[in-house]
C-alpha cells in the first residue's frame with residue numbers, strides 16, 4: 001500500500017507506511033486546530049523533533065497506550081525514558097534504519113526546552129527514506145542555507161513551517177523551497193493560534209509561480225498519498 005500522510009494540525013503528522021504508523025510531534029488534546037484527540041490515534045513509532053509542549057504534549061499518553069517507540073535526540077529520549085517510555089536516541093546527522101524506513105536527524109535552528117523546563121538538547125528535523133522517496137520534515141526551524149544539502153539526492157516531499165513568529169514565515173519558507181527543490185511541498189505550523197495565522201493558499205500561489213515544486217495545502221485531518 002502507498003505511503004499515506006495525514007496532517008493532524010500544527011506540527012503533527014501521521015505517516016502510514018509499509019504497515020507501520022509513525023506519528024510526528026503529537027499535539028492534539030490542547031490544539032484548537034486538531035481534527036481528533038490523542039485517544040483516537042494509534043502509533044507504532046513516535047518521532048519527536050524537540051521539547052516544546054506543542055510538539056510533545058501527547059507523546060506520553062499515546063506512547064504508553066500503544067507501546068510506541070519514541071525516536072528523538074538523546075536529551076528528549078532521556079526525558080521520556082525517565083517517564084517509563086521506550087526510546088531510541090539519535091542525534092543530528094545520524095541516520096538509523098527502522099522497520100518502516102531510514103530516519104536521519106537534521107539540523108533545525110530553534111530552541112528545545114522540555115515542558116518542565118529541563119533542557120531538551122538541540123532541536124531537530126527529520127529526513128525519512130520511504131519506499132516512494134525521501135520526505136523531509138523541517139519541523140520548527142528558521143531558514144538555513146544547508147537546506148540545499150538536505151535536498152541533494154531528491155525529495156519526494158518537503159513539509160515546511162510557514163507560521164512565522166516562532167519558525168520560518170512565508171517569505172523564508174519560499175526560499176527554503178528553492179534550496180530544497182522538492183517535488184511537492186506542504187505547509188504546516190500555521191493557523192493554530194492568531195500569532196501564526198497565515199494565508200496558505202496565497203503562499204502556494206507564490207511557490208507555484210517561482211519554483212517547479214507542487215504546493216499542496218491540506219486542512220487538518222486531510223491525507224496525502226506519497
Ligand code: NI
Pocket residue numbers: 050052055110111140166
Ligand atoms: Ni518549538
Ligand code: MN
Pocket residue numbers: 011052054055140166189
Ligand atoms: Mn512549535
